[in-house]
Amino acid sequence: MKTLTTTEELAAFCALARSKPYVTIDTEFLRERTYYSKLCLIQMAVPDHDGDDAVLVDPLAGEMSLEPLYELFRDPGVVKVFHAARQDLEIFFIEAEVFPEPLFDTQVAAMVCGFGEQAGYETLVRKIAKQGIDKSSRFTDWSRRPLTEAQQKYALADVTHLRQVYEFLARKIEESGRLHWVQEELQILTNPETYVIKPSEAWRRLKTRTTSPKFLAVVRELARFREGYAQSRNIPRNRVYKDDALIELASTKPQSLQDLGRSRLLLREARKGEIAEGILKAVQLGLDCPPDEMPRVEDGRDKLQVNPALADLLRVLLKAKTESAGVASKLIAPASDLDAIAAGERDVAALSGWRREVFGEDALRLCKGEIALAAKGKSVRVVKL
Known part of the structure; x- marks a missing residue:
């Protein structure tokens, strides 16, 4: 198992990949403590090569640049194969505003080929490649170094078996004439709007029992502040305040720090400083919203x-x-x-x-x-x- 730790090593493997018809790619990342995913590992494999046909790329090692990988993404002559690519693509889009082209997602292809809704990688490997996957390293903290041999083998299995899965599904798609089905589904994955979260629209993901425009105006401003604050500091939105606390704030409409202190659900850190000031300002903005600018829930x-x-x-x-x-x-x-x-x-x-x-x-x-x-x-x- 070879791990690439320098830009030069990555460039050499990407040059090899650009001479092949396709390359399989996967990532390992963490998101528990950040707003944006932290890229910890990249796995890549190419077909039909004598030697190191599958590698790990360690983006946490030194000053490695991922530009050789992005150049590979832009190469139209090499199919970039992922499984359930959405989170992987989000990482690369946020980091470099680049999408792999052309893209093939084996989860999408599997659904089109009759493997059921959102077919898992392990299921496809078992049914197509007739192999099992050791799941003992499934819950690894991929930011910690060094990685054990078992962790490295687990990570590489995500791209080595993927070659056989891809070749099988690509044949099935070609035989059935359903390539345009797959391409249509992939348009969503390569649309920047899929990954851009606008603070002004963050309120729409919240579930509320009350649909009063006045209430929703306060919800919108509280959600807008929370999303913008979390994005600017790269922390999970729930670290600012949780959904249930947001709904409580929209109901009680606090006007002072003393009012915030009475909240049952607000985190202690949110009762003072910048977050507290942001909450009070957001509530006031919601209360002052003109009637014709208040949000309304579309008829269900x-x-x-x-x-x-x-x-x-x-x-x-x-x-x-x-x-x-x-x-x-x-x-x-x-x-x-x-x-x-x-x-x-x-x-x-x-x-x-x-x-x-x-x-x-x-x-x-x-x-x-x-x-x-x-x-x-x-x-x-x-x-x-």
Whole structure:
């Protein structure tokens, strides 16, 4: 097992990778104590090479530059293969604003090939490569050095078995003509908006029982301050104050440090200094928000006038279509999408892109009364009317 610790060593391996059709890549990182992930290790492997075909890259060693890796990412002649790439890509985008091109995500490909929703790496290795993975090093603190031999072997297994998984899935995708399905899904992963968290929009991820615009205005400002503070100091947002404390503050609307002292849920460190000042300012900004600028929760689909009989028929159609296509039903349309279609909504993912080919077109025909469903043995078939 070879560990690269200098820019020169990394450049040499990336030059080798650029002569190959693909390279498999994975990362190990920590996020428990920071807002942004701390990159601790990079694993890479290439196919068909005599010698060191798989390496560990130690970004914590000295003054290593990752620019050779980013040059590899920009090389259109080499496919960059990841499994469940979202968190890996976020690290590289935040660090260098670069995405691997072209990209292949084996988790996305596995869903398209009928391995179920969000197929795990261990499952694919077991089913495709017929290998097991030693999970004893799963909960390693990857920032600590030196790494044990077991930890290094565990890390390398994430890219060595990935070669066989990739080659199998790439063949299946080509044979089925579903490459455009995969590419469509990967567009989300390579969209910068996927990884940019705007403090002004942070309130949307919070769950509140109250939807009053006045209440939400205070929630928005408290969430905006917390997100910006956590980003600027690279600390987890819950280290500033937790979600339940934020909701409590929005309800009690403290006006002074004395009021903050009465909070049941606020961390002690947040009752004084910059955080306390930020809380009080945020509350006041929320209270002073003009009515026409107050946030409002969009009407939920639970308020839609759903035709229950049509929703049930759509579920039967989806089951029939996914069985014939060999993909997980939730990948095409969750239950909420089916209810929305049955209520007359048309701006849903199931009615666009490759999902429209597999399910959406017939779903619309069913809604218009142009087709019916008939049972034949254990299967369901579509009948044109």
